[in-house]
Amino acid sequence: MSAHATTEHAYVPGEIAxxxxxxxxxxxxxxxxxxxxxxxxxxxxxxxxxxxxxNSIFIVLTILKAFFIVGEFMHLKHETKSLIxxxxxxxxxxxxxxxxxxxxGSSIGETLSHMFx
Amino acid sequence: xxxxxxxEPTAAATPYSDAPRTGTWDGGNEPFKASYGKLMMWFFxxxxxxxxxxxxxxxxxxxxxxxxxxGTADKFxxxxxxxxxxxxxxxGFPGLHGLDLPLAFVALMTMxxxxxxxTMVLAVEAGHxxxxxxxxxxxxxxxxxxxxxxxxxxxxxxxxIGGDEKxxxxxxGSRMFGANLAAxxxxxxxxxxxxxxxxxxxxxxxxxxxxxxxxxxxxxxxGTFEKRGHYEMVEKIxxxxxxxxxxxxxxxxxxxxx
Numbered sequence: 001m002s003a004h005a006t007t008e009h010a011y012v013p014g015e016i017a018x019x020x021x022x023x024x025x026x027x028x029x030x031x032x033x034x035x036x037x038x039x040x041x042x043x044x045x046x047x048x049x050x051x052x053x054x055n056s057i058f059i060v061l062t063i064l065k066a067f068f069i070v071g072e073f074m075h076l077k078h079e080t081k082s083l084i085x086x087x088x089x090x091x092x093x094x095x096x097x098x099x100x101x102x103x104x105g106s107s108i109g110e111t112l113s114h115m116f117x
Numbered sequence: 118x119x120x121x122x123x124x125e126p127t128a129a130a131t132p133y134s135d136a137p138r139t140g141t142w143d144g145g146n147e148p149f150k151a152s153y154g155k156l157m158m159w160f161f162x163x164x165x166x167x168x169x170x171x172x173x174x175x176x177x178x179x180x181x182x183x184x185x186x187x188g189t190a191d192k193f194x195x196x197x198x199x200x201x202x203x204x205x206x207x208x209g210f211p212g213l214h215g216l217d218l219p220l221a222f223v224a225l226m227t228m229x230x231x232x233x234x235x236t237m238v239l240a241v242e243a244g245h246x247x248x249x250x251x252x253x254x255x256x257x258x259x260x261x262x263x264x265x266x267x268x269x270x271x272x273x274x275x276x277x278i279g280g281d282e283k284x285x286x287x288x289x290g291s292r293m294f295g296a297n298l299a300a301x302x303x304x305x306x307x308x309x310x311x312x313x314x315x316x317x318x319x320x321x322x323x324x325x326x327x328x329x330x331x332x333x334x335x336x337x338x339x340g341t342f343e344k345r346g347h348y349e350m351v352e353k354i355x356x357x358x359x360x361x362x363x364x365x366x367x368x369x370x371x372x373x374x375x
Contacts, residue, residue, distance in 0.1 A: 105181030
Protein backbone atom coordinates (compact mmCIF):
# COMPACT_ATOMS: atom_id res chain seq x y z
CA MET A 1 0.00 0.00 0.00
CA SER A 2 1.61 3.28 -1.08
CA ALA A 3 1.98 6.18 1.34
CA HIS A 4 -0.43 8.23 -0.77
CA ALA A 5 -3.31 5.76 -1.13
CA THR A 6 -6.06 7.58 -2.94
CA THR A 7 -9.71 6.66 -2.66
CA GLU A 8 -11.85 6.59 -5.74
CA HIS A 9 -14.82 8.89 -5.42
CA ALA A 10 -17.88 8.17 -7.51
CA TYR A 11 -18.37 11.90 -7.96
CA VAL A 12 -16.16 14.75 -9.11
CA PRO A 13 -14.89 16.45 -5.91
CA GLY A 14 -16.98 19.58 -5.33
CA GLU A 15 -19.91 18.30 -7.36
CA ILE A 16 -22.77 17.15 -5.17
CA ALA A 17 -25.84 15.43 -6.61
CA UNK A 18 -29.25 17.06 -6.30
CA UNK A 19 -31.44 15.80 -3.45
CA UNK A 20 -33.87 13.00 -4.21
CA UNK A 21 -36.48 13.61 -1.50
CA UNK A 22 -39.88 13.23 -3.16
CA UNK A 23 -40.54 9.82 -1.64
CA UNK A 24 -39.62 11.11 1.85
CA UNK A 25 -42.27 13.85 1.85
CA UNK A 26 -44.82 11.52 0.29
CA UNK A 27 -44.35 9.08 3.17
CA UNK A 28 -44.55 11.97 5.65
CA UNK A 29 -47.96 13.05 4.30
CA UNK A 30 -49.22 9.46 4.40
CA UNK A 31 -48.28 9.31 8.11
CA UNK A 32 -49.93 12.68 8.81
CA UNK A 33 -53.16 11.63 7.09
CA UNK A 34 -53.31 8.31 8.95
CA UNK A 35 -52.73 10.11 12.28
CA UNK A 36 -55.44 12.65 11.43
CA UNK A 37 -57.86 9.81 10.64
CA UNK A 38 -57.03 8.18 13.99
CA UNK A 39 -57.84 11.42 15.81
CA UNK A 40 -61.05 11.91 13.85
CA UNK A 41 -62.18 8.40 14.81
CA UNK A 42 -61.11 8.97 18.44
CA UNK A 43 -63.44 11.94 18.72
CA UNK A 44 -66.27 10.78 16.45
CA UNK A 45 -66.70 7.19 17.58
CA UNK A 46 -67.36 7.63 21.30
CA UNK A 47 -70.17 5.11 21.88
CA UNK A 48 -69.16 2.50 24.50
CA UNK A 49 -70.70 -0.30 22.38
CA UNK A 50 -68.28 0.41 19.54
CA UNK A 51 -65.19 0.33 21.81
CA UNK A 52 -63.72 -2.94 20.59
CA UNK A 53 -64.33 -2.08 16.93
CA UNK A 54 -62.81 1.39 17.45
CA ASN A 55 -59.73 -0.04 19.15
CA SER A 56 -59.25 -2.60 16.37
CA ILE A 57 -59.24 0.24 13.82
CA PHE A 58 -56.59 2.05 15.88
CA ILE A 59 -54.40 -1.02 16.00
CA VAL A 60 -54.75 -1.66 12.27
CA LEU A 61 -53.90 1.98 11.46
CA THR A 62 -50.94 1.90 13.84
CA ILE A 63 -49.56 -1.22 12.18
CA LEU A 64 -50.07 0.51 8.81
CA LYS A 65 -48.02 3.48 10.08
CA ALA A 66 -45.39 1.03 11.31
CA PHE A 67 -45.13 -0.49 7.83
CA PHE A 68 -44.44 2.94 6.34
CA ILE A 69 -41.89 3.94 8.96
CA VAL A 70 -40.04 0.61 8.85
CA GLY A 71 -40.40 0.02 5.11
CA GLU A 72 -39.57 3.49 3.80
CA PHE A 73 -37.83 5.56 6.49
CA MET A 74 -35.78 2.60 7.73
CA HIS A 75 -35.44 1.36 4.16
CA LEU A 76 -36.38 -2.23 5.03
CA LYS A 77 -38.58 -2.58 1.93
CA HIS A 78 -35.47 -2.20 -0.21
CA GLU A 79 -33.25 -4.64 1.69
CA THR A 80 -32.80 -8.34 0.92
CA LYS A 81 -35.72 -10.70 1.50
CA SER A 82 -33.92 -12.57 4.27
CA LEU A 83 -33.38 -9.39 6.30
CA ILE A 84 -37.02 -8.39 5.81
CA UNK A 85 -38.24 -11.77 7.11
CA UNK A 86 -35.69 -11.72 9.96
CA UNK A 87 -37.37 -8.56 11.24
CA UNK A 88 -40.99 -9.25 10.30
CA UNK A 89 -41.46 -12.77 11.64
CA UNK A 90 -40.47 -12.07 15.28
CA UNK A 91 -42.47 -8.81 15.33
CA UNK A 92 -45.59 -10.55 14.03
CA UNK A 93 -45.18 -13.03 16.87
CA UNK A 94 -45.08 -10.03 19.23
CA UNK A 95 -48.36 -8.80 17.77
CA UNK A 96 -49.90 -12.18 18.53
CA UNK A 97 -48.50 -11.90 22.08
CA UNK A 98 -50.19 -8.55 22.64
CA UNK A 99 -53.55 -9.78 21.37
CA UNK A 100 -53.31 -12.96 23.45
CA UNK A 101 -52.47 -11.17 26.70
CA UNK A 102 -55.05 -8.41 26.24
CA UNK A 103 -57.67 -11.14 25.91
CA UNK A 104 -56.16 -12.84 28.94
CA GLY A 105 -56.41 -9.59 30.88
CA SER A 106 -60.09 -9.19 30.03
CA SER A 107 -60.73 -12.75 31.09
CA ILE A 108 -58.95 -12.20 34.41
CA GLY A 109 -60.96 -9.02 34.97
CA GLU A 110 -64.19 -10.88 34.28
CA THR A 111 -63.25 -13.69 36.67
CA LEU A 112 -62.22 -11.32 39.44
CA SER A 113 -65.42 -9.31 39.22
CA HIS A 114 -67.52 -12.49 39.57
CA MET A 115 -65.29 -14.05 42.22
CA PHE A 116 -67.49 -13.45 45.24
CA UNK A 117 -70.91 -13.24 43.62
CA UNK B 118 2.49 -45.85 -7.32
CA UNK B 119 0.06 -45.13 -10.06
CA UNK B 120 -2.43 -43.33 -7.84
CA UNK B 121 -1.28 -40.23 -5.88
CA UNK B 122 -2.30 -40.05 -2.22
CA UNK B 123 -1.93 -36.26 -1.99
CA UNK B 124 -4.99 -34.15 -2.54
CA GLU B 125 -5.16 -32.57 -5.95
CA PRO B 126 -7.48 -29.77 -6.96
CA THR B 127 -10.18 -31.24 -9.11
CA ALA B 128 -12.65 -29.54 -11.41
CA ALA B 129 -15.59 -30.57 -9.22
CA ALA B 130 -14.68 -29.69 -5.62
CA THR B 131 -15.92 -32.37 -3.22
CA PRO B 132 -17.15 -31.33 0.28
CA TYR B 133 -13.80 -32.31 1.71
CA SER B 134 -11.54 -30.69 -0.85
CA ASP B 135 -9.23 -27.76 -0.19
CA ALA B 136 -11.16 -25.44 -2.48
CA PRO B 137 -12.71 -22.63 -0.41
CA ARG B 138 -16.48 -22.61 -0.22
CA THR B 139 -18.16 -19.63 -1.76
CA GLY B 140 -21.75 -19.97 -0.72
CA THR B 141 -23.72 -17.09 0.82
CA TRP B 142 -23.19 -18.36 4.34
CA ASP B 143 -19.60 -19.52 3.95
CA GLY B 144 -17.97 -16.36 5.23
CA GLY B 145 -16.08 -13.54 3.59
CA ASN B 146 -19.17 -11.70 2.36
CA GLU B 147 -22.37 -10.04 3.63
CA PRO B 148 -25.24 -12.58 3.61
CA PHE B 149 -27.90 -9.92 4.21
CA LYS B 150 -26.13 -7.50 1.82
CA ALA B 151 -25.86 -5.09 4.75
CA SER B 152 -22.69 -4.13 6.56
CA TYR B 153 -21.89 -5.61 9.97
CA GLY B 154 -22.72 -2.38 11.81
CA LYS B 155 -26.06 -1.92 10.07
CA LEU B 156 -27.04 -5.54 10.60
CA MET B 157 -26.18 -5.45 14.29
CA MET B 158 -28.20 -2.25 14.68
CA TRP B 159 -31.20 -4.03 13.15
CA PHE B 160 -30.73 -6.97 15.55
CA PHE B 161 -30.42 -4.60 18.51
CA UNK B 162 -33.62 -2.83 17.44
CA UNK B 163 -35.36 -6.20 17.20
CA UNK B 164 -34.33 -6.97 20.79
CA UNK B 165 -35.51 -3.52 21.89
CA UNK B 166 -38.81 -4.21 20.12
CA UNK B 167 -39.17 -7.27 22.33
CA UNK B 168 -38.51 -5.12 25.41
CA UNK B 169 -41.13 -2.54 24.49
CA UNK B 170 -43.45 -5.28 23.28
CA UNK B 171 -43.21 -6.83 26.72
CA UNK B 172 -44.04 -3.49 28.38
CA UNK B 173 -47.03 -2.83 26.14
CA UNK B 174 -48.24 -6.41 26.54
CA UNK B 175 -48.07 -6.04 30.32
CA UNK B 176 -49.92 -2.73 29.99
CA UNK B 177 -52.61 -4.34 27.84
CA UNK B 178 -53.13 -7.17 30.27
CA UNK B 179 -53.14 -5.00 33.40
CA UNK B 180 -55.44 -2.45 31.83
CA UNK B 181 -57.99 -5.00 30.74
CA UNK B 182 -57.92 -6.60 34.18
CA UNK B 183 -59.39 -3.39 35.57
CA UNK B 184 -62.98 -2.32 35.23
CA UNK B 185 -64.03 -0.16 32.31
CA UNK B 186 -66.20 2.96 32.63
CA UNK B 187 -69.45 2.06 30.91
CA GLY B 188 -71.25 5.39 30.77
CA THR B 189 -71.02 8.16 28.18
CA ALA B 190 -68.00 10.49 28.12
CA ASP B 191 -69.80 13.48 29.66
CA LYS B 192 -70.73 11.46 32.75
CA PHE B 193 -67.17 10.27 33.34
CA UNK B 194 -65.57 10.72 36.76
CA UNK B 195 -62.18 9.69 38.14
CA UNK B 196 -62.28 6.58 40.34
CA UNK B 197 -60.02 3.70 41.35
CA UNK B 198 -62.85 1.38 40.31
CA UNK B 199 -62.30 1.90 36.58
CA UNK B 200 -59.47 2.77 34.18
CA UNK B 201 -59.63 6.46 33.21
CA UNK B 202 -60.61 7.69 29.76
CA UNK B 203 -57.38 9.22 28.30
CA UNK B 204 -59.17 12.32 26.92
CA UNK B 205 -60.16 13.26 30.46
CA UNK B 206 -56.62 12.91 31.82
CA UNK B 207 -54.49 14.35 29.01
CA UNK B 208 -56.35 17.54 28.21
CA GLY B 209 -53.87 20.22 29.22
CA PHE B 210 -51.74 22.42 27.00
CA PRO B 211 -48.73 24.46 28.12
CA GLY B 212 -49.65 28.13 28.42
CA LEU B 213 -53.38 27.45 28.09
CA HIS B 214 -54.24 26.76 31.71
CA GLY B 215 -57.85 25.81 32.39
CA LEU B 216 -58.76 25.06 28.75
CA ASP B 217 -60.04 21.56 28.02
CA LEU B 218 -58.04 20.44 24.97
CA PRO B 219 -58.24 16.64 24.97
CA LEU B 220 -55.19 14.95 23.42
CA ALA B 221 -54.15 18.19 21.68
CA PHE B 222 -50.72 18.36 23.24
CA VAL B 223 -49.94 14.70 22.62
CA ALA B 224 -50.99 15.18 18.98
CA LEU B 225 -48.40 17.98 18.77
CA MET B 226 -45.78 15.71 20.34
CA THR B 227 -46.52 12.99 17.79
CA MET B 228 -46.16 15.48 14.92
CA UNK B 229 -42.85 16.74 16.37
CA UNK B 230 -41.46 13.21 16.47
CA UNK B 231 -42.69 12.36 12.96
CA UNK B 232 -41.08 15.60 11.72
CA UNK B 233 -37.83 14.58 13.40
CA UNK B 234 -38.00 11.26 11.55
CA UNK B 235 -38.41 13.11 8.26
CA THR B 236 -35.41 15.35 8.92
CA MET B 237 -33.45 12.23 9.91
CA VAL B 238 -34.19 10.53 6.58
CA LEU B 239 -33.21 13.75 4.81
CA ALA B 240 -29.89 13.66 6.68
CA VAL B 241 -29.32 10.04 5.59
CA GLU B 242 -30.20 10.97 2.00
CA ALA B 243 -27.72 13.87 2.14
CA GLY B 244 -25.11 11.43 3.46
CA HIS B 245 -25.63 9.19 0.41
CA UNK B 246 -24.71 12.20 -1.76
CA UNK B 247 -21.69 13.02 0.46
CA UNK B 248 -23.29 16.45 1.01
CA UNK B 249 -21.69 17.44 4.33
CA UNK B 250 -23.51 20.78 4.65
CA UNK B 251 -26.93 19.21 4.17
CA UNK B 252 -26.10 16.38 6.60
CA UNK B 253 -25.21 18.98 9.22
CA UNK B 254 -28.36 20.99 8.52
CA UNK B 255 -30.75 18.03 8.78
CA UNK B 256 -28.97 16.58 11.82
CA UNK B 257 -29.41 19.90 13.62
CA UNK B 258 -33.12 19.97 12.79
CA UNK B 259 -33.49 16.40 14.08
CA UNK B 260 -31.68 17.29 17.31
CA UNK B 261 -33.93 20.35 17.73
CA UNK B 262 -37.14 18.34 17.25
CA UNK B 263 -35.86 15.60 19.55
CA UNK B 264 -35.12 18.15 22.26
CA UNK B 265 -38.57 19.71 21.73
CA UNK B 266 -40.16 16.28 22.22
CA UNK B 267 -38.22 15.71 25.45
CA UNK B 268 -39.23 19.12 26.82
CA UNK B 269 -42.86 18.41 25.90
CA UNK B 270 -42.74 15.07 27.66
CA UNK B 271 -41.22 16.76 30.73
CA UNK B 272 -44.15 19.20 30.76
CA UNK B 273 -46.62 16.31 30.40
CA UNK B 274 -45.04 14.58 33.40
CA UNK B 275 -45.08 17.67 35.59
CA UNK B 276 -48.70 18.42 34.65
CA UNK B 277 -49.65 14.79 35.33
CA ILE B 278 -47.85 14.80 38.69
CA GLY B 279 -49.27 18.17 39.68
CA GLY B 280 -52.87 17.38 38.80
CA ASP B 281 -55.75 19.84 38.45
CA GLU B 282 -57.54 22.03 40.99
CA LYS B 283 -60.42 19.64 41.69
CA UNK B 284 -58.46 16.51 42.61
CA UNK B 285 -60.26 13.31 43.59
CA UNK B 286 -61.78 12.22 46.89
CA UNK B 287 -60.01 9.02 48.01
CA UNK B 288 -61.41 6.16 50.09
CA UNK B 289 -59.82 7.43 53.32
CA GLY B 290 -61.51 10.83 52.99
CA SER B 291 -58.45 12.76 51.79
CA ARG B 292 -58.37 14.63 48.47
CA MET B 293 -55.65 13.48 46.07
CA PHE B 294 -54.12 15.90 43.59
CA GLY B 295 -51.97 14.72 40.70
CA ALA B 296 -50.03 11.46 40.82
CA ASN B 297 -47.20 9.53 42.42
CA LEU B 298 -46.21 5.88 42.30
CA ALA B 299 -48.56 4.93 45.17
CA ALA B 300 -51.75 6.75 44.22
CA UNK B 301 -53.14 9.19 41.67
CA UNK B 302 -56.29 11.28 41.21
CA UNK B 303 -57.14 9.79 37.81
CA UNK B 304 -57.82 6.14 38.63
CA UNK B 305 -56.11 2.92 39.79
CA UNK B 306 -52.52 3.28 41.10
CA UNK B 307 -51.21 1.14 38.24
CA UNK B 308 -52.42 3.75 35.74
CA UNK B 309 -49.82 6.27 36.91
CA UNK B 310 -47.17 3.57 37.50
CA UNK B 311 -47.44 2.31 33.92
CA UNK B 312 -47.57 5.84 32.51
CA UNK B 313 -44.30 6.80 34.20
CA UNK B 314 -42.63 3.48 33.45
CA UNK B 315 -43.42 3.21 29.75
CA UNK B 316 -43.15 6.87 28.77
CA UNK B 317 -40.05 7.09 30.97
CA UNK B 318 -38.36 4.22 29.14
CA UNK B 319 -39.32 5.76 25.82
CA UNK B 320 -38.08 9.18 26.93
CA UNK B 321 -34.76 7.65 27.95
CA UNK B 322 -34.43 6.19 24.47
CA UNK B 323 -35.19 9.58 22.92
CA UNK B 324 -32.58 11.19 25.17
CA UNK B 325 -29.88 8.67 24.26
CA UNK B 326 -30.85 9.14 20.61
CA UNK B 327 -30.35 12.89 20.93
CA UNK B 328 -26.93 12.28 22.53
CA UNK B 329 -25.96 10.01 19.61
CA UNK B 330 -27.17 12.63 17.13
CA UNK B 331 -25.13 15.36 18.83
CA UNK B 332 -22.02 13.18 18.66
CA UNK B 333 -22.79 12.38 15.01
CA UNK B 334 -23.11 16.11 14.24
CA UNK B 335 -19.76 16.82 15.85
CA UNK B 336 -18.13 13.97 13.93
CA UNK B 337 -19.67 15.21 10.68
CA UNK B 338 -18.40 18.73 11.31
CA UNK B 339 -14.91 17.39 12.03
CA GLY B 340 -14.91 15.62 8.68
CA THR B 341 -14.73 12.09 10.12
CA PHE B 342 -17.21 10.71 7.60
CA GLU B 343 -15.77 12.63 4.65
CA LYS B 344 -12.44 10.99 5.43
CA ARG B 345 -14.13 7.61 5.81
CA GLY B 346 -15.78 7.99 2.43
CA HIS B 347 -19.29 7.22 3.57
CA TYR B 348 -21.96 8.45 5.98
CA GLU B 349 -23.18 5.03 7.07
CA MET B 350 -22.97 6.06 10.73
CA VAL B 351 -25.73 8.60 10.04
CA GLU B 352 -27.79 5.78 8.56
CA LYS B 353 -27.26 3.52 11.59
CA ILE B 354 -28.20 6.25 14.08
CA UNK B 355 -31.11 7.01 11.76
CA UNK B 356 -32.35 3.44 12.18
CA UNK B 357 -32.27 3.89 15.98
CA UNK B 358 -34.09 7.22 15.70
CA UNK B 359 -36.86 5.80 13.51
CA UNK B 360 -37.26 2.94 15.95
CA UNK B 361 -37.77 5.49 18.76
CA UNK B 362 -40.44 7.19 16.62
CA UNK B 363 -42.05 3.83 15.92
CA UNK B 364 -42.24 2.96 19.62
CA UNK B 365 -43.89 6.33 20.28
CA UNK B 366 -46.50 5.59 17.60
CA UNK B 367 -47.40 2.39 19.46
CA UNK B 368 -47.24 3.93 22.96
CA UNK B 369 -49.42 6.80 21.72
CA UNK B 370 -52.01 4.40 20.34
CA UNK B 371 -52.15 2.17 23.42
CA UNK B 372 -52.04 4.87 26.08
CA UNK B 373 -53.90 7.77 24.55
CA UNK B 374 -56.26 6.37 21.94
CA UNK B 375 -57.32 2.89 23.00
